[in-house]
Amino acid sequence: xxxxxxxxxxxxxxxxxxxxxxxxxxxxxxxxxxxxxxxxxxxxxxxxxxxxxxxxxxxxxxxxxxxxxxxxxxxxxxxxxxxxxxxxxxxxxxxxxxxxxxxxxxxxxxxxxxxxxxxxxxxxxxxxxxxxxxxxxxxxxxxxxxxxxxxxxxxxxxxxxxxxxxxxxxxxxxxxxxxxxxxxxxxxxxxxxxxxxxxxxxxxxxxxxxxxxxxxxxxxxxxxxxxxxxxxxxxxxxxxxxxxxxxxxxxxxxxxxxxxxxxxxxxxxxxxxxxxxxxxxxxxxxxxxxxxxxxxxxxxxxxxxxxxxxxxxxxxxxxxxxxxxxxxxxxxxxxxxxxxxxxxxxxxxxxxx
Amino acid sequence: xxxxxxxxxxxxxxxxxxxxxxxxxxxxxxxxxxxxxxxxxxxxxxxxxxxxxxxxxxxxxxxxxxxxxxxxxxxxxxxxxxxxxxxxxxxxxxxxxxxxxxxxxxxxxxxxxxxxxxxxxxxxxxxxxxxxxxxxxxxxxxxxxxxxxxxxxxxxxxxxxxxxxxxxxxxxxxxxxxxxxxxxxxxxxxxxxxxxxxxxxxxxxxxxxxxxxxxxxxxxxxxxxxxxxxxxxxxxxxxxxxxxxxxxxxxxxxxxxxxxxxxxxxxxxxxxxxxxxxxxxxxxxxxxxxxxxxxxxxxxxxxxxxxxxxxxxxxxxxxxxxxxxxxxxxxxxxxxxxxxxxxxxxxxxxxxx
Ligand SMILES: CC(C)[C@H](C(=O)O)[C@@H](O)C(=O)O
Ligand SMILES: CC(C)[C@H](C(=O)O)[C@@H](O)C(=O)O
Numbered sequence: 032x033x034x035x036x037x038x039x040x041x042x043x044x045x046x047x048x049x050x051x052x053x054x055x056x057x058x059x060x061x062x063x064x065x066x067x068x069x070x071x072x073x074x075x076x077x078x079x080x081x082x083x084x085x086x087x088x089x090x091x092x093x094x095x096x097x098x099x100x101x102x103x104x105x106x107x108x109x110x111x112x113x114x115x116x117x118x119x120x121x122x123x124x125x126x127x128x129x130x131x132x133x134x135x136x137x138x139x140x141x142x143x144x145x146x147x148x149x150x151x152x153x154x155x156x157x158x159x160x161x162x163x164x165x166x167x168x169x170x171x172x173x174x175x176x177x178x179x180x181x182x183x184x185x186x187x188x189x190x191x192x193x194x195x196x197x198x199x200x201x202x203x204x205x206x207x208x209x210x211x212x213x214x215x216x217x218x219x220x221x222x223x224x225x226x227x228x229x230x231x232x233x234x235x236x237x238x239x240x241x242x243x244x245x246x247x248x249x250x251x252x253x254x255x256x257x258x259x260x261x262x263x264x265x266x267x268x269x270x271x272x273x274x275x276x277x278x279x280x281x282x283x284x285x286x287x288x289x290x291x292x293x294x295x296x297x298x299x300x301x302x303x304x305x306x307x308x309x310x311x312x313x314x315x316x317x318x319x320x321x322x323x324x325x326x327x328x329x330x331x332x333x334x335x336x337x338x339x340x341x342x343x344x345x346x347x348x349x350x351x352x353x354x355x356x357x358x359x360x361x362x363x364x365x366x367x368x369x370x371x372x373x374x375x376x377x378x379x380x381x382x383x384x
Numbered sequence: 385x386x387x388x389x390x391x392x393x394x395x396x397x398x399x400x401x402x403x404x405x406x407x408x409x410x411x412x413x414x415x416x417x418x419x420x421x422x423x424x425x426x427x428x429x430x431x432x433x434x435x436x437x438x439x440x441x442x443x444x445x446x447x448x449x450x451x452x453x454x455x456x457x458x459x460x461x462x463x464x465x466x467x468x469x470x471x472x473x474x475x476x477x478x479x480x481x482x483x484x485x486x487x488x489x490x491x492x493x494x495x496x497x498x499x500x501x502x503x504x505x506x507x508x509x510x511x512x513x514x515x516x517x518x519x520x521x522x523x524x525x526x527x528x529x530x531x532x533x534x535x536x537x538x539x540x541x542x543x544x545x546x547x548x549x550x551x552x553x554x555x556x557x558x559x560x561x562x563x564x565x566x567x568x569x570x571x572x573x574x575x576x577x578x579x580x581x582x583x584x585x586x587x588x589x590x591x592x593x594x595x596x597x598x599x600x601x602x603x604x605x606x607x608x609x610x611x612x613x614x615x616x617x618x619x620x621x622x623x624x625x626x627x628x629x630x631x632x633x634x635x636x637x638x639x640x641x642x643x644x645x646x647x648x649x650x651x652x653x654x655x656x657x658x659x660x661x662x663x664x665x666x667x668x669x670x671x672x673x674x675x676x677x678x679x680x681x682x683x684x685x686x687x688x689x690x691x692x693x694x695x696x697x698x699x700x701x702x703x704x705x706x707x708x709x710x711x712x713x714x715x716x717x718x719x720x721x722x723x724x725x726x727x728x729x730x731x732x733x734x735x736x737x
Pocket of ligand 1 (some may be wrong): 121
C-alpha cells in the first residue's frame, strides 16, 4: 500500500510518543514493502497558542486528504481550571470528531500478563478480560442543542435512526469477528433515546443470527465491568455513557498506558492512545510509547493488514518480556528505558524480524 | 419521639426484609422509649397487579402523612424484557421520588472488614474506602422533556439554579459533618448543564471555607473510584451520572447486600436498601436483611437520634462477628442463618443491650 499519514502530535508528551509511532510505522512499511509519507499538522493547546484554534482548518484539510490520522494527545493544565474558557483544547477533539465524521470510537480493553498486578481488580477477575468498547462519538448530548444562562441550563440527548443504525452495524460486525457476543448498553427503562437504541438493536439483531445480543442498563454495566469483566466481548453504547464506561474499562486492565483506540466513520480514521497528554512528563523522555505504537497496529488492522498489526503486537510483547520498559512499568531493579529507547527497540525488532 | 412509619415492602424479597426492618425499628423504639406506628402500603409490581399503578395515590397519601418511609424493593422479571411496557414497577419509583420531592439520594459506601475479600478490588485499595455519594434524584434527563418516534428520539438534561443549589447545600452540609472534602462531579468540559452546576458550586464554596471542594469530570470519577476509592469523602452529582456512579461505588465495597440509602427532600424521607428485589429468592428466607436494617439506622440518624443509629450499627457488627449471617456471606463451615433469624438476632441484641 501507499500510505499518506496525517501526524497530529498535540500537547505534553504527545510529540515524544508521536515520533515513536512514526518510527514503528516506518519500520513496518519498510519490512512489508509499503510506501508511507507523513504530513504533520498542529492541534490542541499547541494550535490554540499558534493560531487560536485547537483544530484549525489547515489541520482538517491535512486529515481529510490522508488515509489515516496518527494522533497523540491534547490538553494543557493552563485550561484545566476554567471549563468555561472560550477556546479549549477539548474543542479541537470534538471538532475533529464531528468534521471527520468519526462516529465510532473503538477501544479494546486488553490485559498484559506482566501488568495484571497493576490492575485495581483482583487478578483472577481481570486476567481473562478481553473486550471491546464501542462508543458512539458524534451524537447525543455532546452535540445536541444546548442552552445556559445564570438560572437554568440544558443539553439535549438527541439521536436519529441512521446515527444509531450505523454504530450498531459497526458493533455487530466486530462481534462477528470476535466471540459473537454483543452487549447493548442503554437506560431504556428511563430514557426515550435509549428506547430507540434498543428498538433498533432488536430490529437488527436477527440479521446477525450467530451473534448473542444482550441488553444491559448502564448502571448494571458499570457494575458488571468490575465484577465480571470477562463477561464482555463487544459492548456498544451512546456517546455520554461511552465516555464513562470506556474510561472505567481502561482502568480495570491495569494497562491504561498501553491501550490504543481507533475512531472511524465517514472519512479518515484516527488512531490514538487512550491516555492523555501528561504535561508534567513533557520532554522528560519517560512517557510510555506503547499505546501510541499499538495504535499503529490498529491502523494496519483497519486496512486489513493483519500480519503487519500482528508483528507490532509481537514486538511490543517482546519488549515487555525483555523488560525494555519505561519507568512506570519497569520491574524492581530493572534498567529504566526512555520513550525513545523503547520505541527504538521495537522498531529494531520489527526490522530484524 | 412518636414515629409514624409508612412501610412499603414491594416485590420479591421486599416483604421478607421489610418485616425484619420493622422488627428492629420496634426494638429500638422500645429500648429508647419512642412510640412507633406502622402503616403498610402497596407499590411496585405488586401494586400494578392489584390496582394497575406502581405508586397508587393511596400509597402516596400514606407516605405523605408519615414521618418516614421504610421502603424495601420493587421489580419483577415479567417486566424485564419489555422496557417499553406501558406500566412498569420502575415508574413507581420515579413517581415516588417526584411526588415526595426526594431530590437527594444519599448512599454511604462503606466496607465491612469481614467482607473485604468479597470486593472485586484489591483489599489494600478498598479497605479504607468510606465515602458518601449524593445523587440529585428529581431532575436531569430522568424528568426532562422527552420525545420518541420511529426515526428519532431525545431526552433533555434540564436543570434550574434552585434545583442545583438545594442538592449542593445537602452535599456541603454532609461534607461539614464528615472529613470536609467535597468532590463535585460533572462534565463541564462538554455539557452546558454541567457548567451551570460547576458555576453554582464555585459560588457556594466560599460559604463553606472549611470544606475542600474539588471538581472532577465524570469519566475521571468513574476511574478514580476504582483506582483510589479512599480519595473520596463526599461526592455529589446530577441524576444520570449519579445512577452510574452510585452503583459503581456500591459494588467496589464488596458489601452491596449490606448498603442502605436515604432519599430526602421536600417531604417525607425514604430509607431503603440499595439492592433490588431479587425475585429468585422470594419466600426462601435467604435474603440478607442487613441493608434494610441499616436503612433503619439511617432513619434514626436523619432525626438526629445518633445513639439509636449507633446501637443498630453495633448490633449489625456483632451479628457479623458472631457469624450470624445469611448464606451468601457465611464463612466456610459456618451455620447458615435465614432472613428471619438474622433479623431476630439483631432485634434481641438491641433489646438486651
Ligand atoms: C476531553 C473530552 C471532551 C473527551 C470526551 O469526553 O469525549 C475525553 O474525555 C474522551 O473520552 O475522549
Ligand atoms: C430502576 C431505575 C429507574 C432506577 C434509576 O435509574 O434511578 C435505579 O437504577 C436506581 O438507581 O434507583
